[in-house]
């Protein structure tokens with residue numbers, strides 16, 4: 001059944017009024033913050049929530065948080081994967097408490113770093129690891145290293161990708177041409193100069209672009225997640241690996257979001273063999289930490305091309321990268337939180353989320369569908385799964401998105417902004433999932449009534 005746009009507008013206005021009436025303290029903090037924080041928020045994207053202002057958080061534990069107005073929410077956003085472990089997981093918190101009493105940062109390694117390197121090698125199959133503070137940095141450094149060892153200037157990414165605030169990746173295809181992405185602020189160089197872009201799942205385009213012989217690396221999520229979930233078609237990854245090897249191009253797989261697929265990300269579930277792997281966000285239970293892993297061959301090429309005398313001037317690393325606190329938190333999180341047992345709980349719960357939403361969609365014969373990857377699930381305002389970024393982007397309906405988000409928020413559920421995505425934490429319960437299904441039904445039925 002199609003959505004009546006006039007009704008949608010009315011319902012959205014109603015939800016906005018309800019939101020404003022029930023969040024006076026968040027509103028007051030936002031007004032106050034405008035005097036000291038640009039835009040009233042500590043980070044610019046925090047203005048992009050469905051309400052007229054962001055809700056301010058008071059406390060969180062596990063899969064729930066409370067705002068300053070005293071409302072309790074089921075958190076299906078989980079800091080856009082940063083809190084995929086659930087909020088303040090006890091093993092990570094104990095390690096953080098313990099480490100922070102014994103020194104936080106040294107510019108020297110701790111034993112935890114060795115444990116973390118060994119565990120990452122076991123999970124992802126790459127033997128050598130380095131740490132950073134953000135996945136953005138992991139990607140930046142991976143690109144620099146790839147350029148350095150291949151002596152090639154460009155990189156290749158997929159249309160509508162997101163890999164953090166990495167200059168080379170702020171590109172898009174516009175009428176078939178590579179162009180700077182809308183909103184890209186002060187690019188140091190036109191990213192069309194640095195980057196080739198093709199559609200995900202388009203093997204002929206990939207082969208055509210790699211044939212130029214000037215691409216240092218392909219940087220890819222194994223399953224696209226940031227324009228919504230776009231799965232690779234059968235054979236796509238094999239073709240990607242074959243084409244990169246054949247053309248001497250390194251393959252960088254970014255598992256920052258796709259760690260939702262399992263403890264070894266899609267690299268393990270899909271049997272991938274990247275030259276470099278990057279991942280950040282939930283690795284340290286919410287404390288800033290990210291890593292990149294290198295194949296033995298790439299590590300050797302880097303070693304051969306980076307003399308020790310200039311190890312500090314290569315344009316990679318950072319004073320606080322590899323700090324003891326992040327590594328202690330990472331060790332505890334990998335050892336006791338992001339475990340096989342946790343995924344054995346969260347993946348079926350995401351299945352339950354998807355089934356619940358799909359049931360309501362089918363009942364009301366809406367031209368929507370639900371996509372899933374491990375413990376991540378999302379609903380789409382199009383009937384069939386998209387094959388690539390362009391198809392995914394064309395399905396975005398900002399007004400409908402805003403209504404669904406706000407309707408959920410007013411009923412006690414935080415969805416991930418920018419799309420209709422739910423991430424499941426180890427502490428999420430079946431009752432939480434069924435609560436979402438009821439709220440989803442209520443939101444949909446209010447639109448159709």
Ligand SMILES: Cc1ncc(COP(=O)(O)O)c(C=O)c1O
Nearest residue numbers: 134135136162163164254256257
């Ligand atoms: C796939 C992917 N890689 C990297 C990043 C960057 O992570 P961060 O913002 O923590 O640096 C993101 C952020 O959303 C991401 O989705």
